[in-house]
Amino acid sequence: MSIQSTVSSWEQLFETAQKNTSARRVRRPGQTPSTAPIPSSLHKLPPDTAPPVLLYRDTNSWCPFCERVWFALEEKEIPFATEFIDLNNKPEWYTALVPTTLVPAAKIEGELVYESKDILLALEEKFGTTLLPNDLEENAVARQLVEDAENNGFKEASYKFLRVTPADSDQLALQATFETKLDELEQALAKYPGPYFVSSFSLVDIMYSPHLDRLAANLPVYRGYHIKGNERFPRINAWFEALNQRPAYHRVKSDNITNNLLLRRRWGVEPIGNPLPLDPVDSESLEYRAEAAERLSDNREAAIGDILKNSGVQALASYGDISAVQEAVELHLRLLADYLINGNGAPLPGGRTGGKDNADPIVAAVGAITLAYVRNRICAPRDMSAGAATAFRTAADKVLASIY
Ligand SMILES: N[C@@H](CCC(=O)N[C@@H](CS)C(=O)NCC(=O)O)C(=O)O
Numbered sequence: 001m002s003i004q005s006t007v008s009s010w011e012q013l014f015e016t017a018q019k020n021t022s023a024r025r026v027r028r029p030g031q032t033p034s035t036a037p038i039p040s041s042l043h044k045l046p047p048d049t050a051p052p053v054l055l056y057r058d059t060n061s062w063c064p065f066c067e068r069v070w071f072a073l074e075e076k077e078i079p080f081a082t083e084f085i086d087l088n089n090k091p092e093w094y095t096a097l098v099p100t101t102l103v104p105a106a107k108i109e110g111e112l113v114y115e116s117k118d119i120l121l122a123l124e125e126k127f128g129t130t131l132l133p134n135d136l137e138e139n140a141v142a143r144q145l146v147e148d149a150e151n152n153g154f155k156e157a158s159y160k161f162l163r164v165t166p167a168d169s170d171q172l173a174l175q176a177t178f179e180t181k182l183d184e185l186e187q188a189l190a191k192y193p194g195p196y197f198v199s200s201f202s203l204v205d206i207m208y209s210p211h212l213d214r215l216a217a218n219l220p221v222y223r224g225y226h227i228k229g230n231e232r233f234p235r236i237n238a239w240f241e242a243l244n245q246r247p248a249y250h251r252v253k254s255d256n257i258t259n260n261l262l263l264r265r266r267w268g269v270e271p272i273g274n275p276l277p278l279d280p281v282d283s284e285s286l287e288y289r290a291e292a293a294e295r296l297s298d299n300r301e302a303a304i305g306d307i308l309k310n311s312g313v314q315a316l317a318s319y320g321d322i323s324a325v326q327e328a329v330e331l332h333l334r335l336l337a338d339y340l341i342n343g344n345g346a347p348l349p350g351g352r353t354g355g356k357d358n359a360d361p362i363v364a365a366v367g368a369i370t371l372a373y374v375r376n377r378i379c380a381p382r383d384m385s386a387g388a389a390t391a392f393r394t395a396a397d398k399v400l401a402s403i404y
Contacts, residue, residue, distance in 0.1 A: 020290030064210030074248035149207035195242035
């Protein structure tokens with residue numbers, strides 16, 4: 001029996017996947033990014049009503065400052081629309097509109113606000129201070145901590161340590177300065193009961209979370225340094241645990257691999273040899289596996305086009321005829337979606353698509369390229385949530401391992 005006929009059709013896969021996930025995105029044909037998340041509270045708006053907030057953010061969802069604003073919008077359940085700005089080619093209308101020309105910026109009930117901290121404060125002013133304490137004294141402390149997050153040198157110290165080269169004689173001094181900054185955060189977290197900077201989740205947590213997340217993902221790989229699990233920082237670790245309980249955080253965060261790949265590709269920092277670890281999230285969860293399969297099934301045409309154009313797989317086309325290669329790409333993506341939905345995380349039998357039973361080495365080679373490429377091509381939360389991206393990469397690794 002041919003492998004083609006044993007794998008579910010795209011239509012079946014899409015239908016089953018949709019039934020098992022509540023995550024939904026809109027397609028943006030011919031645009032970058034090719035899909036966009038639907039804000040969790042958009043359904044609260046009456047039909048044909050413009051959302052009160054328009055967020056300008058980066059196309060790849062990498063910008064930590066944009067993540068702050070998105071996090072607050074999701075926490076506050078404010079319906080919003082998004083306009084994506086390509087940072088490599090900013091439109092003239094954007095640079096004319098925003099004096100700094102940076103992202104994020106927002107139109108809040110028609111009024112332009114820029115600088116992430118100022119957008120966060122403006123959202124509190126316009127939509128109720130749900131992310132600042134009611135108690136006046138504590139409110140003042142929280143506002144001061146928000147200012148400190150911008151000005152206390154934490155970001156600068158952390159990036160200097162992250163980007164120092166191993167040969168640099170400053171490395172130990174930069175590590176010590178960075179650790180002193182983390183000690184200051186430890187002390188700040190001790191001031192109020194509970195895991196957050198003040199007695200409830202607030203803007204202060206939102207100010208720090210995108211940066212601390214990126215550091216926790218990247219320092220082990222690029223500097224061999226661990227924040228998570230480090231006994232010197234018990235409160236920061238408890239804070240990460242508390243963030244992990246928040247649904248809005250899971251909608252906006254990146255996964256470890258996205259963070260790791262970005263640092264090398266975008267900033268040219270070289271890993272010191274440690275492997276890129278997958279997130280310790282529940283990648284076997286059906287909700288996440290179904291979300292990943294739903295994304296792949298729904299967006300397959302864009303994915304296939306991207307693979308054919310950018311993965312190098314065209315080199316395997318005989319005499320310029322790409323159709324057999326395209327068929328093999330499509331088959332392996334379908335296998336991946338099928339495995340995400342029906343595989344239950346079990347190991348696949350070897351030799352399903354190439355190997356000894358289906359002895360077409362070209363099909364196997366195309367499959368290997370396809371899976372290796374999409375595994376690192378997926379970017380969270382641009383293409384899917386961090387949890388789904390982790391399920392996707394885990395499944396791609398397993399199907400890849402079954403080819404030869
Ligand atoms: N202080 C700004 C920083 C914003 C920022 O640095 N944005 C970066 C993206 S992460 C940007 O727009 N870069 C484009 C550029 O530098 O031209 C804020 O908090 O909003």
